[in-house]
Amino acid sequence: AQSVTQxxxxxxxxxxxxxxxxxxxxxxxxVYLFWYVQYPNQGLQLLxxxxxxxxxxxxxxxxxxxxxxxxxxxxxxxxSVHISDTAEYFCAVSDISNNNxxxxxxxxxxxxxx
Amino acid sequence: DSGVTQTPKHLITATGQRVTLRCSPRSGDLSVYxxxxxxxxxxxxxxxxxxxxxxxxxxxxxRFSAQQFPDLHSELNLSSLELGDSALYFCASSVDAxxxxxxxxxxxxxxxxx
Numbered sequence: 001a002q003s004v005t006q007x008x009x010x011x012x013x014x015x016x017x018x019x020x021x022x023x024x025x026x027x028x029x030x031v032y033l034f035w036y037v038q039y040p041n042q043g044l045q046l047l048x049x050x051x052x053x054x055x056x057x058x059x060x061x062x063x064x065x066x067x068x069x070x071x072x073x074x075x076x077x078x079x080s081v082h083i084s085d086t087a088e089y090f091c092a093v094s095d096i097s098n099n100n101x102x103x104x105x106x107x108x109x110x111x112x113x114x
Numbered sequence: 115d116s117g118v119t120q121t122p123k124h125l126i127t128a129t130g131q132r133v134t135l136r137c138s139p140r141s142g143d144l145s146v147y148x149x150x151x152x153x154x155x156x157x158x159x160x161x162x163x164x165x166x167x168x169x170x171x172x173x174x175x176x177r178f179s180a181q182q183f184p185d186l187h188s189e190l191n192l193s194s195l196e197l198g199d200s201a202l203y204f205c206a207s208s209v210d211a212x213x214x215x216x217x218x219x220x221x222x223x224x225x226x227x228x
Contacts, residue, residue, distance in 0.1 A: 036219075043116060043204060043219035044157075090157055102147070102217065103172075106156030 002026050002095045006105035014113050015083055021076040021108045023065075023091030030096040033074040035065055038088040038107070047089070050074065061085075086112045117141065120205050120220035128228055132193040135223045139186055139207030145169070146188040147208075147217060148180055152201035163188055164210070195227045 003026040013019050025031065032051050036044040048059040055067040065076045074091060091105040117140035127133055139146050148160040150173075159172035163182035174180075177195075182188045192199060202224050206217040 034216075043118070043221050044206070044217075045116070045219070046216045049216070102162075103159055104149070104157040 002031070002093045002103050004091055004093050004103050004105035006089075006091055006108050008108050009106065010109045010111070012111045012113060013081055016080045018079050019077065019081050019085075019110065021089050021091075021110065023074045023076065023105055025072050025074070025091075025093040027072070027095070032094040032096065033065070033067055034092040034094070034102075035059075035063070035074070035076050036090040036092060036104075038090065040087070044090060047076075081110070081112045083112050083114060086110060116218040116220060118205060118207050118218050118220035120203075120223050122223060123221065124224045124226075126226045126228060127195060129195055129197060131195050131227075132191065133195065133225065135190040135192070135203050135205075135225070137188045137190070137205030137207075137220060139188070139205075140218050143207035143209050143218070144186065145208045145210060145217075146182055146186070147206040148174075148188070148190050149204040149206065150201045151204060151222070155201075157204075160190070192225070197227050200225055200227045 005024045007022040034049045035047040037047045038044045048057045050057050050067045058064045063078045088107045088109050090107045094102040119138040121136045144165045147162045150158045160174040161180050162170040180190045202222045204222045206219045208215045208217045
């Protein structure tokens with residue numbers, strides 16, 4: 001089964017600074033890739049996803065992620081963060097060759113400071 | 115509101131006991147996933163059902179079991195509870211098992227074992 005590694009468990013940044021949350025997965029076979037966000041005391045919500053086509057995908061609130069097949073990575077970036085972006089972010093991989101088994105990373109807690 | 119309903123929201127029980135967590139998926143969704151979120155383990159995939167049938171199994175203990183009923187709601191049964199089972203248990207649903215569709219998460223059931 002796929003494994004997903006989020007290299008940073010916590011990322012503190014100042015408001016308006018850029019941020020990158022890293023995600024690597026274990027196998028380069030066909031996958032779908034997702035980023036989910038969990039705000040305090042809430043369930044997870046889909047932020048963006050890569051299924052096919054352009055390797056750069058964007059969310060409506062300024063986040064983007066780039067699928068890099070050779071590096072088996074799907075890092076999440078935002079050029080300028082807001083206080084409201086404070087949340088936990090989860091990378092997820094769905095393995096097309098294995099019944100679309102979806103696995104999540106351990107999460108990265110992004111804290112945006114004023 | 116994701117459309118996924120989990121009950122109860124909170125549960126406090128003693129070691130050795132058995133509890134049942136309930137999940138109602140979004141209308142029309144055939145696939146249900148169960149996840150456990152704890153501070154030390156992060157978000158762990160437990161099990162997936164699709165249209166009443168078990169589809170994928172993750173890190174689910176033998177003391178835990180689940181099922182999906184004909185009306186598509188699902189229950190997660192946790193028995194012989196231990197202190198380490200204290201966690202937030204999430205249910206998610208998606209329209210199919212294809213893995214390329216968004217999974218919608220419930221608000222979770224917080225289980226505390228004392």
